[in-house]
Amino acid sequence: MSELSCDIGIGGMTCASCVTRVERAIAKLPGVQSVSVNLATESARVQWATSQAEEDAQTQQARLRRAVRDAGYEPLAAEHLENKPEGAWAGFMPVAVGLMLSAPLVLPMLGDALGQHWMLPALWQFLLATPVQFVLGARFYKAGWHALLAGSGNMDLLVALGTTAGWALSVWLWLNAPMGAMVNLYFEGSAVVITLVLLGKWLEARAKRQTTDAIRALHALRPAQARVITLDGEVDIPIEELLVGDRLVVLPGERFAADGVVLEGETQVDEAMLTGEPLPVHKTVEARVTGGSINGEGRVVVRVSATGTATVLANIIRLVEDAQAAKAPIQRLVDQVSAVFVPVVLVLALATLLAWWFTWHSVEVSLIHCVAVLVIACPCALGLATPAAIMAGTGVAAKHGILIKDAQALEVAHQVNTVAFDKTGTLTLGQPQLLSVLLAEEGATSLPLTALTQDAKHWLGVAASLQSASEHPLAHAVVQAAKTQGLGITSPQDAKAVVGSGSEGKVNGQQILLGSVRWMNELAVPLGALHRQVELLQAQGATVSVLAQRTNTGIQAIAVLAFGDQPKPGAKAALTTLRARGLRLAMISGDNMGAAQAMAARLGLMPNEVYADVMPGDKAALVRSLQHSPNGTPHVVAFVGDGINDAPALAAADVGLAMANLNAEGQRGGADVAMQAAGITLMRGDVALVAGALDISARTVAKIRQNLFWAFAYNAAGIPLAAMGYLSPVVAGAAMALSSVSVMTNALLLKRWKP
Template sequence: MTTPLNTSSSPNTLDIGIGGMTCASCVGRVERALKKVGGVADATVNLATESARIAYSGDAQMPARLRRAIRDAGYEPRTPAQMDAADKVSPWAGLAPVLVGALLSAPLALPMVGDLAGQHWMLPAWLQFVLATPVQFVLGARFYKAGWHALKALTGNMDLLVAIGTTAGWALSVWLWLTAPDGAMVHLYFEGSAVVITLVLLGKWLEARAKRQTTSAIRALHALQPDTAHWIGRDGEVDVPVADVLVGDRLVVKPGERFPVDGTLLEGQTQVDESMLTGEPLPVHKDAGAKLTGGSINGEGRVLLQVTAVGVDTVLSHITRLVEDAQAAKAPIQRLVDRVSAVFVPVVLALALATLLAWWLSGHPFETAVIHAVAVLVIACPCALGLATPAAIMAGTGVAAKYGILIKDAQALEMAHKVDVVAFDKTGTLTMGQPRLTALVVAEGPFAQHADEVLRMAACLQSGSEHPLARAVVAAAIEKDLPISAPEALQAVPGKGSEGVLAQKHYCIGSLRWMQELGAPLGALQARAKALQDEGATVSAIAQRKDNTSQPATYELLALMAFADAPKPGAKEALAALRARGIKTVMVSGDNRGAAEAMARRLGLHPEDGEVMAEVLPGDKAAWMVELQQDHGVDRRRGLRTKDAPVASLTPPANPSLGANPQRGKRHTHVVAMVGDGVNDAPALAAADVGMAMGTGTDVAMHAAGITLMRGDVALVAAALDISNRTVAKIRQNLFWAFAYNVAGIPLAALGYLNPVLAGAAMALSSVSVMTNALLLKRWRPEK
């Protein structure tokens, strides 16, 4: 659960389980204790997961120091094995103390029931004492222990309030009993203390059970990897632990088994169920050469795969880590809760003292004043405040992961519900990303009758590139069985194309704009290029340097190449669904305006309303995100660029670097989400308010984005915004009820309208209601 340790100052992270936390005050206390340890950069404690994530730099003894700090604060650091064991306990674990408390408290509460029926059942004082004392000091020992640790640290928590309140009620009853005249029937309050402790124990048990449900997504992901793999060695097929598998090994996977690690299919064909990883309900057909993901389920075929990733490098481990990161993080809204919880217990103690003095000094009996003060102590519940946010985040991120939406951090989750503009990269996001070479138009000159030779040269120049258009050129050459060889020299020109040397001749291949910069005019092909662009094709060109020695170099255009892509299935409907939610959609493309607008219309977008950003260089995408956020040239009423201020007429600001957030500190008119899949989308994903990376894209894009969509399905964008909206709504509901409960309950108890038993029931109910409300998110399903 920790990254490899080193003795340098490079940051490490450590996850530590923490036992004994009960409320938001405990969270703040542990965080303060951890941050006091030298070398700790940050510490985040999560009450719902009962764990801490610490970023630190230091030597190999730092984990031990951090655990010592937790123990000194009065809590118990847990090992990974202890945390795993806690997750695997029976749903009924921990119920025994509650049942014992109920059996002992029931006879004490019986007279209360009798009073409602007009009967006066009163147990002898000595019997009440015998029943209540074990509940108070045996079953309630956990409250004394945790409360004492809080006192030693000069802080307070829920346990301290329960311990003080119930002890006051028990002690008052003992005093009244011992000081009563012989034979007198004195009303005692043993039942109040015993029932309150029993109710609080019941509430904590229900809360713990609900917590285990919120972590079900993590447990389900961990359970996806098999324990063993069928390894092909020198002696044939042997079953080995998955931990012993190495990259390059060959494994057999039988029908119905899960793939143990990531790999490439070598032999056989099958249908693979990837629903637990991507949310895709239909099996995916796999042939030789296809990628296989660990954790997915093999269909009807017995297949042989070659391992490409193991351990923490697998897709399943990456997904699990993202979900764990999101559930361990704090949402920005949690800062308010932290500030309140820091002063909550001292304020409640002061209110209880004020209640005691007010009732006593106003002429009421001392025991009446004590009971009302006890009610104030018992009803106050910082526990619900501490659970409100993390419980909703855990439930929301867990159910989102089930449907292929990985939310990397709580900030992205909280921000996504505010999005009112979504910008989409075109290639690979809205389109299939697999363009085909549809036309090769050779210019008049030495190659006028040799189109295949021009195609072969273009394929040689593009043979080492991963760009979709480059792959399309190579694929067209392979279809014609043209020989492809590596160029003698090759250099990529970002955002323009590439240049290289073939047979000692210098060639450039790239965009028409670059050809103009090189001084290679289209000439007679100008009209043809325009016609192809109007048809929606992306047009590139290849040019040859005329003279290798002249400066500046001059070039001659050899041919035009037209490429066409197809919209992704369902992309048009997904964009329409976003617009129906009141969200504006914009397509960002490096293509010329004619090609970009033609594709936009096929997708249902409206170029005339500024929904197309064309001829955008990769380095300028991040700057355009800032433009969208700052509302430059945007109609405030419609959220779209006006016809009088087309995108192309605006000059983007300086290109922000990867990972920077150039809009930070500036006022936003719009909250912008960027959806992309390529390396060149990473700066824009980082610069947008919310970055969404297609899981079918590059690792760089996914690292820069706050949300990863495991399928290349545009409909998941609306689903991600929807689960964000619902999760934030649950957080707000939980915080409202947690605050409202205390704001209403404490005054009612202070004014004498609530006795300790009702106050204890209300306190137990508050935490359970918050957890139950958060768990309703598990019923969420993406809209069809």
């Protein structure tokens, strides 16, 4: 049994009730585990369990499309959002026709205000209003009829019922009026309401296109073709045909077609759309490049390392799409309300009709007030309030290098009151350098790299050989120091990593260990003369590793290697900003307390904010302890990390933020773990983005609440006013259209946000 997911576009949805109806229709399909329909993106994400993956996937998608069609909506390709909009005025023609036909009907109303009587003959009113009612308004009848067949209601049903009642009343009054008598007709009300609703939907669709700008911009980063080196020379081929291992030629100003490694050349690469970093990144031979980034002034040859859905850009697009397709927890309240909203409105409209009729008013007056209730109660704004804000917020965040994985992370992040940081690679550069080597045989004298003895060089070469099989930052520092000294490096045998402690393996037939002082203490390795130097180096803030040899008589300490790291530029200022927001800070490190406290002092952290000697497997437990204060008050904790070993802590935190750390070499650091365990990915190693992520969360949630307030307020105030006769159908239609447009416009204000 496996689980599959599928995205499908859905055309014809107009309000929150449509969302509920589509979700119910899809949820009835066999095997469906969950379904989330998004009104703003006009799409659905469906997950189902299947035992025969390929065959069942095809069958399920066919059933899915059939269910959408049977519910009264149009199934579309999942890629419908990628299509470029046709222009600012696309789809305006029906609105323009409605305005032209409705204008002569509204003109007499304006004339009355000026003391003029420009009333059109009843036949002319009928001829102008009827095409608007039944041609331009046909979409409302079709969708409303499907809603009735499904035993539910939606915005279209309310509009169709309300305007039809107004049109039919006008026809009845006209046909039953005495010959030559002036009769008050309501054709203009029905025609103007339909035109205003169409205008509102057009403005809403135009605003929706702006909320999907982030997705469109990311898709646009992918070039259509790539220049591949073949036996016949350079050939342009579609990027869909690229294979891992292909060699690409990328000229100045062109976009990289796929992820790869530079084989020839040197250049500057603009990665702003991927990381939000405005400055170009220098790339040389063996540097990694990311598909979608822009080549600078140099011609380079690149070997493809990832294509299609495996590229960084594809992962970024998937993250943004997931966030925009997901529902925030607050949306559950909207779904519950929308499920009963239309039936309640129909009851209120009927009650309004009967109340006015039973209080000795005419049928036409009663019916007009009933129509006003039906029109103003359309729940369009209610369905758009949450998804519009989420789309705008996640889109603008992605533009600045903050990828929000799901709506839940977005909603929870603004509640964070404690931020815990991993030290190495998150608050520091994560590129430690070997500072000195101390040999036990030489009296534990500290030897800088510029004054190493032959024995010290020998053991440095041994350490580098062992570490050549490791990806740890300290291992890279040892290997780099050995290369700088021109020392030979051999491949170790039976090398293995001891998580959080060090590594062990055979080098030139000798069993070598290299790891933390804590590990050596656990192994009961006597440090002898090295002990004092270790304490001194740790007090100075250095990270210390011990090189030892396993023999028949036990494990013997041979040398101590001292490493130093630097705080990230701007890290101290970023921490100060977080503290100014009233947040509690914590730094978690696997280093000894002396080294951790020394770095904390450079970063402006307090001694009680430092947690040292923490094993990778213990970070998650420490995060959980931070979630509970001594007095029992729960804390909402965000954890910021950059490595694979941070995954448990990222998952344990209320909000996990993983730094991708796209460095000059193009290595992505925590990008993979970000896609897996963290709710939010910071695409560049800038600590200031943490405050940015919390800020965009707070602003997006604020927009959601504002939108929901106004969406409910329109109906809460409008329905009673319409029922009491203070609103005409025309004014009700304008207010209903304005509610949707105002919600979308309010959400689009987020696009102006900057970290």
